Amino acid sequence: MIPTIKTIPERILIGKSLTMSLTANRTGELWRGFMARRNEIKNIVGTDLYSLQLYSPHYFEAFEPGATSVKWAAVEVSDINEVPENMETITVPGGTYAVFNYRGPASAGAQVFQYIFGTWLPASGYTLDNRPHFEILGEKYENDSPESEEEIWIPIVQKIE
Numbered sequence: 222m223i224p225t226i227k228t229i230p231e232r233i234l235i236g237k238s239l240t241m242s243l244t245a246n247r248t249g250e251l252w253r254g255f256m257a258r259r260n261e262i263k264n265i266v267g268t269d270l271y272s273l274q275l276y277s278p279h280y281f282e283a284f285e286p287g288a289t290s291v292k293w294a295a296v297e298v299s300d301i302n303e304v305p306e307n308m309e310t311i312t313v314p315g316g317t318y319a320v321f322n323y324r325g326p327a328s329a330g331a332q333v334f335q336y337i338f339g340t341w342l343p344a345s346g347y348t349l350d351n352r353p354h355f356e357i358l359g360e361k362y363e364n365d366s367p368e369s370e371e372e373i374w375i376p377i378v379q380k381i382e
Contacts, residue, residue: 222321222322222323222333222336222337222341224319224320224321224341224375225319225320225322226317226318226319226320226377227317227318227320228315228316228317228318229315229316229318230315231312231313231314231315232297232312232313233297233298233299233300233301233310233311233312233313234271234273234293234295234296234297234298234310234311234312234313235262235295235296235298235301235304235305235308235309235310236255236259236271236273236293236294236295236296236308236309236311237251237254237255237258237293237294237295237307237308237309238251238291238292238293238294238309238311239251239291239292240289240290240291240292241289241290241292242286242287242288242289242290243286243287243288244286244287245287247292248272248292251292251293251294252272252294254294255294255295256294258305258308259296261305261308262296262298262305262308263298263302263303264298264299264300264302264303265296265297265298266296266297266298266299267297268359268360269296269297269357269358269359270294270295270296270357270358270359270362271293271294271295271296271297271355271356271357271358272292272293272294272355272356272358273292273293273295273311273313273353273354273355273356274290274291274292274293274353274354274355275290275291275292275293275353276290276354277290278351281338281349293311293355295311311353313352313353313355314352314353316350316352316376316378317350317376317377317378318374318375318376318377319337319341319342319345319347319374319375319377320372320373320374320375321333321337321372321373321375322370322371322372323370323371323372323373324368324369324370325367325369326364326365326366326367326369327364327365327369328365333373334373337373337375342375342377345377346379346380347377347378347379347380348377348378348380349375349376349377349378350376350377350378351376352376353376354374354375354376355374356371356372356373356374357371357372357374358371359371359372
């Protein structure tokens with residue numbers, strides 16, 4: 222799996238977020254709550270859904286399944302003039318990302334991320350940047366279908382040798 226390297230401007234998202242860990246995964250709860258109310262969001266840009274993660278700067282230094290991160294279910298918007306009650310905004314800073322096109326079931330995600338962080342990243346000439354990680358769930362996303370497609374966006378910066 223070879224990524225495309227893309228540099229993007231900042232993006233503004235509206236959605237819902239929950240703090241969770243791999244051992245106390247609340248992703249289903251998050252998405253059920255968001256999808257039930259996403260039609261309340263105005264000024265949506267496109268049809269893509271964003272599954273976004275905020276990690277602490279040291280999250281990836283030592284694997285700990287109980288370590289928490291903040292996960293978002295969101296959509297991109299053109300402005301934040303109208304934010305539905307009990308929803309939040311987040312600005313994704315612009316920057317460089319390694320974008321992996323993944324095809325397969327969501328249940329195989331752990332293997333994909335193990336490859337990205339354990340194999341690709343150490344050999345890539347890049348290091349992780351402390352910005353949000355996200356997946357874009359477009360028209361071909363089908364949750365746990367083997368035919369499902371999504372984009373995995375990993376924030377990176379050039380290694381300084």
